[in-house]
Amino acid sequence: MLQSHCHGVNPLNLPITGSAIGGLLLLLSPFTPSFSGSAARAAAPAQKPLPSAVTPPVSSFLESWPAVTPPSIETPEHSPLGPLELTPQPPAVLAQTNLPDTDGASPSLDPLPEEAPLPVLPTPEELLGPDITPPSLPDTNLPGDDATIVIQRFEVVGSTVFSEADFETITTDYVDRPITFTEVRAVRDAISQLYLDNGYITSGAIIPPQAIQDSVVQIQVVEGGVEEIVIEGTQRLLPGYVSSRINLGTGAPLQVDRLLERLQLLRLDPLIDNISADLQAGTRPGTNLLVVSVTEATSFSARYTLDNNRNPSVGSIRNQIQLTERNLTGLGDGLTLGYNITSGSQDVDFAYTLPINPYNGTLSFSLGYTGSEVLESPFEILEVTSNATVAELTLRQPVIQTPTQELALGLIASRQGTQTFLGIADIGGFPLSAGANDEGRIAVTALRFFQEWSQRSPKQVIALRSQFNLGLDALGSTVNSGDIPDSQFFSWLGQGQWVQLLGPDTPLLLRGSIQLTPDPLLTLERYGLGGQATVRGYSQDEVLTDNGANLSLEVRLPIWRDRNSDGLLQVTPFIEGGVGWNTQEADPDPNSLLSIGTGLLLQVENLDVRADFGIPLISTDGDNDTLQEQGIYFSLGYSFF
Incomplete structure (x- = not known):
């Protein structure tokens, strides 16, 4: 699934520096407003959620104007966290612009999704039925117990699992002494039991017809396998989606733990509500027919969300609608469409994810567009608007995947672009962000290599994510001389999350992130602090810098439960910094x-x-005009399906 895609636009933050302001004042007098820190934060188009930073005061002839805060990008609650910031550099910028917030438009700017503890996994009996019995294999009729034989060696053939030494521990007590044919059969049964004890439930040993020579008895091992996988019960999901994943656990000889692991992984798949399997005798000895019954889950969902998680400069109250189809064509491919609107911005998201192998590797493409207008006083007189686009192609491949643990590697090719405009006096495109060209454009082309690891149990979740970001001079990206930030950069983002269930419905959540870079960064890549996803009590992107770190500790205490409606009310004290x-x-x-x-x-x-x-x-300069600026965040979400 794509984790970074268009979702909303962050307000424009307006860093002010001498040269740009000086030229603009000549055009705008007598419209010169007195800028304040909070107003400055209101003037930048938003991209991913990021906190804003305060820029140094402007040149001496503007000493009366307080320093303005750069823009920030929003960080949705369920997307990877990534900070961005603007740095006023010559030519100075009046306002900063962020790209559209795309639910992860920039993989580097979103918080880790909140993981839930692992549900109780189904038992082998639930998945394979209670009657798992060894296969019936043809055998040779042996004489009764009246006859005895002295055997010097048992020769076990046909085994690819155990070594000769493994079998010697069984046969040692039966050689070099007279034994009955019942004891010969006991050796055969012990070898079959060795397979059963190690989970090879369709394998066993037989005594083939033979003429005993040199006191050597041959025992043949028949290692069972799956002849065919039959999928029943699928509606829209193609049977091959299920059978290809189960087939990874049915290699000969069939081992029940490997098969159960594949069935449990499918049970956790959001496309599947329930799954069970039945091993039946095949057409040949040692082969089985695996009949799998599937109940599909609802693949379509529609969700409406109302929150105040946007930057106040473009309107903090946000309405969102998201439509998701997780099985568009039957391949398990997912399509997500999103539309977000505030009083000063509109976002459109598109994301498509295609499974590319039965190991749950995926190829994803996402595209987002955001248009925004600064409404916050006093900047509305400048008629500052911006538009931003983001496109990403993501390859993600789990290299370790069990029902309780996953390690995945991925590569993202991303392209982000933004442009700001001044409507007053029909100025048009204008550089309001550090690093922008004369027409106010910024473009970033980057490769992002990420590694994700998570471990889940019914009472605990640990999730870690690392991402290396390499900005490139490619596809017309922004390139500047000297120390002016541009598309050529390197940064690293690390994120972590720990969830511990202290009691029923009582999780303790610890999460944090850090970004490090040796380069000055464009706003689109900076690290943001402040807002619901990082440090509550401050407005979105209150601090926006090249490097940063944050830590949050929260506990959720249940105060009301209704088992009939699955209703739950929790109080959630927290400390963050x-x-x-x-x-x-x-x-x-x-x-x-x-x-x-x-x-x-x-x-x-x-x-x-x-x-x-x-x-x-820790107090900061700024207005308290909105709930967000007063430290109050809210969200209301309703899922229609």
Whole structure:
């Protein structure tokens, strides 16, 4: 699944520097407004959620204007976290613009999805039935117990699993002494039991017809396999989707633990509601027919969300609608369409994911567009608008995958572009972000290599993510001379999450992230602090810098349950903090945030409601015009299907 795709636009943050402001003032007097920190944050188009940083004061002839905060990108609650920021550099910028928020438009800017503890896995009896019995194999009739024989050696043939030494531990007590043919059969049965004890439930040993020579008895091992996989019960999902994944666990000789692992992985697949299998005798000895019964899950979903997680500059109240089809053509391919709107922005998202192998490797393409307009005073007089696009091609391949653990590697090729405009006096395209060209354009082409590891149990989740970002001079990307930020950069983003279930419906959540870079970064790549996904109690992207780190600790305590409707109400106290710093330019003041607070989380059937109130422990300059700027965040989501 794509994790970074268009979702919403962050407000424009307006860093101010002397040269750009000076030229603009000549055009705009007598319309010169007095800028404040919060207003500055309102002037940048948004891309992914990122916190904003405060830029240094402007040149001496503008000393009366307070420093303005650069833009930030939003970080959706269920996307990889990535910070971005703007740095005023010559030519100075009046306002910063962020790309459309795409639910992960930039893989580097989204928080890790919140993982739930592992559900209780089905037992072997539930998946394969209670009557798993060894196969009936043809055997040779041996004389009764009246006859005895002295055997010097048992020769076991046909085994690809066990060594000669493994069989010697069984046969040692039966050689070099007279034994009955019942004891010969006991050796055969012990070898069959060795296979059964190690999970090879369709394998066994026989004594083939033979003339005993040199006191050597041959025992033949028949290692069973699956002759055919028959899939029953699928509706829209192609049977090959299921059989190709089960086939990975049916290699000869068939081992029940490998088969159960593949069935359990399919049971966890969101496309499948239930699955069970029945091993039946095949057409030849040692072969089996595997009949798999599948109940498909609902693949289509529609969800509406109302929240105030956008930057106040373009309107913090956001309406979102998302349509998802997880099985578009029967291949297990997913399509997601999203539309988000605030009073000053509109976002459109598109994402398509195609499974490319039975190991759950995927190829994803996402495209997002955001148009935004700065509405916050005093910048609305400048008629600042922006548009932004993001396109990504993502290859993700799990290299280790079990029902409890996954290690995946992936590569993202991304292209982001943004342009800002001044409508006043019909100025048109204008460089309002550090690194933008004379027409206000910024373009970033990058390759992003990520590694993801997660481990889940019924009471604990640990998830780690690492991503290396390499900006390229390609496809018309922004390239500047000197220390001006551009598309040529290197950065690393690390993220982690730990969830521990303390009791029924009582999880403890610890999450954090860090970004490091040796380069000054464009706003689209900077690290943001502030907002619901990083440090609550501060407005979205309050601090936006090249480097940064944050940590959050939250516990969810149940105060009401309704088992009939699956209703649950939790109180969620938290403490969060973070720090940001720049590679070359001065750090914003303050460059660290710290807050405590609490919230309420309500889940009832298809409805979830959340409200958080954060108390900032480190004060920052800014207005308190919106709920978000007063430390209050809320979200209401309803799933129609």
